Amino acid sequence: MNAWTMRLLFNLYPPYLGTGIVVQHIAPDFRHIVVDMKLRFYNRNYVGTHFGGSLSAMTDPFYMLMVMKNLGSDYIVWDKFGTIDYRKPGRGRVRAEFRIDEPFLAEIREATAGGRKFEPTLAVDIVDEEGDVVSHTTRTLYIRRKRRKRVAEE
Numbered sequence: 001m002n003a004w005t006m007r008l009l010f011n012l013y014p015p016y017l018g019t020g021i022v023v024q025h026i027a028p029d030f031r032h033i034v035v036d037m038k039l040r041f042y043n044r045n046y047v048g049t050h051f052g053g054s055l056s057a058m059t060d061p062f063y064m065l066m067v068m069k070n071l072g073s074d075y076i077v078w079d080k081f082g083t084i085d086y087r088k089p090g091r092g093r094v095r096a097e098f099r100i101d102e103p104f105l106a107e108i109r110e111a112t113a114g115g116r117k118f119e120p121t122l123a124v125d126i127v128d129e130e131g132d133v134v135s136h137t138t139r140t141l142y143i144r145r146k147r148r149k150r151v152a153e154e
Contacts, residue, residue, distance in 0.1 A: 003028050006065075019043050019054040024095075030069035033062050036095040050090030050134070055126055056082065059137045062098045063122045067141060070105050075112070078142040080119060090134040096126045108143055117144040 001009075003026040010016060010023040020043045025034040035058050037043065037050070045051045064079040071077065104120075111118035121140045125133045 003030060015057065019051075019057055021054065021058055030066050031100050033066065033098040034095065035059075035062065035098075036093055038093045039091055047089070048091075050094060052084065052086060052135075055086075055090060055094070055135050056084050056137065058094070058096050058126060059084075059098075059124055059139060062096075063100070063124075063139045064141055066098060066100050067105075067108065067143065070100065071108065071143075074146055075108075076142070076144045076146055080140045080142045082137060082139045085136045087133045087135055088128075090126070090128060092129050094126050094128055094134050096124050096137075098124055112143055112145045115145055115147060117142060119143070 007023045007026045016022070019037065020040050021035060021037045023033065023035050025032070027033070037054060037058055039050055043051050043054045059082060061079045064077055068075070068077045100122075108118055108120070119140055119142055121138050123136065123138050126135045126137065128134050
């Protein structure tokens with residue numbers, strides 16, 4: 001599936017529609033993704049700032065998707081867990097930018113050679129319109145090369 005179609009599907013995905021999360025950009029090579037969310041009446045918490053669950057949802061599952069698309073079908077990639085450290089109340093529009101690069105992909109290939117698992121932790125900041133960090137989020141992935149099936153000798 002290409003980046004344009006993937007972006008469209010994310011933006012029609014009911015959990016994202018319900019929180020106001022919008023995928024603004026997916027690079028054709030799936031190495032850069034931009035997600036944002038405006039503060040609306042339906043995604044505010046009791047004190048009028050962004051609901052923490054919506055902020056966390058902004059970071060799921062983008063790193064997993066980016067790694068899957070770049071490594072191909074020979075790898076198993078799961079979003080294992082995430083953490084979120086709230087730094088200041090989120091008001092207005094907030095944004096998260098996800099990036100991966102070739103050195104990181106090479107590190108994965110080397111770490112998973114021979115069938116070993118690799119569990120990197122990637123960070124992303126959710127920032128407000130002034131560029132201040134609203135929350136610092138980490139996502140830990142589980143990555144392993146798929147085991148090849150052995151063909152029975154005849």
